Amino acid sequence: MIVLTIRHKTTYRYNRPVKLDAHRLMLRPRESRDLRLISSELIVLPEAVVTWAHDVFGNAVATATFAGTTDHLVVDSVVELELDATAWPVFEVAASAISYPFPYQSDDRADLGALALQQYPDPTGRLRQWAEAFVRSRPTDTLSLLKDLSAGIIAWVRYQSREDEGTQSPLETLDRGWGSCRDFAVLFVEAARGLGFGGRIVSGYLYNPEREQEAGTTHAWAEVFVPGAGWITFDPTNRGVGGFNLIPVAVGRGIHQVMPVVGSFTGMTDAFQGLWVDVSVTS
16 A cells, blocks of 8 residues: 555636636546545635536536636645555456457446447548457457557557647557557547447556656546456556556546546637646655
């Protein structure tokens, strides 16, 4: 077990006063058997009315509403938590799902719903064909297939950090040959869905003890539902399996549903000056 402190500060600056519309904030980590939240503090400037709710995925969502105008917005989140994830987990896959392909039970299939459907256009089936190349035989070992698919992404695509907003489509990532962690996560989930799996995107933080003194970043990875084992974590950026050193904040069908800070403003089109994000994850 390790105790971590995570600070995530987002600062917006404007050239002239603007009216801030409601902002959606997803910064509170998801508690689980492996993660226990000790404390959580959220400061929003200028002063805002902050209300909390849980979305359809069970994520904690804060909504900040503002009065008046301002030339800045600061969202400062500090959390302390205990992380006790296993470095090399053993997954108890149900006998019915040990070999791929396998059918989901009717309840699982109904509940997974859109999580098992590809979200990006693939009119010629290129992504499906790319994913099929990792299927060594039929039947084949389910976990080995998913591990090969995750590891295969970093072998096909070069990692490149990207500060601009938005996410590449899976085909764009394959064609360009590079992508960020969120591009890798989307590619993996969409490829897994093409093979018939239910999958979801996860956003949060990565704890790297060897780089603790360096500036941190948010991180994105994926989970696939396998009967018996449940939601299994795959981090294609780091070739990781399981949640060791990963702090999940939000899960969703698509990357747009798990962004940490989302909002808009009303004002002149040239009012926006800049955005700065500072993240630290320390023990």
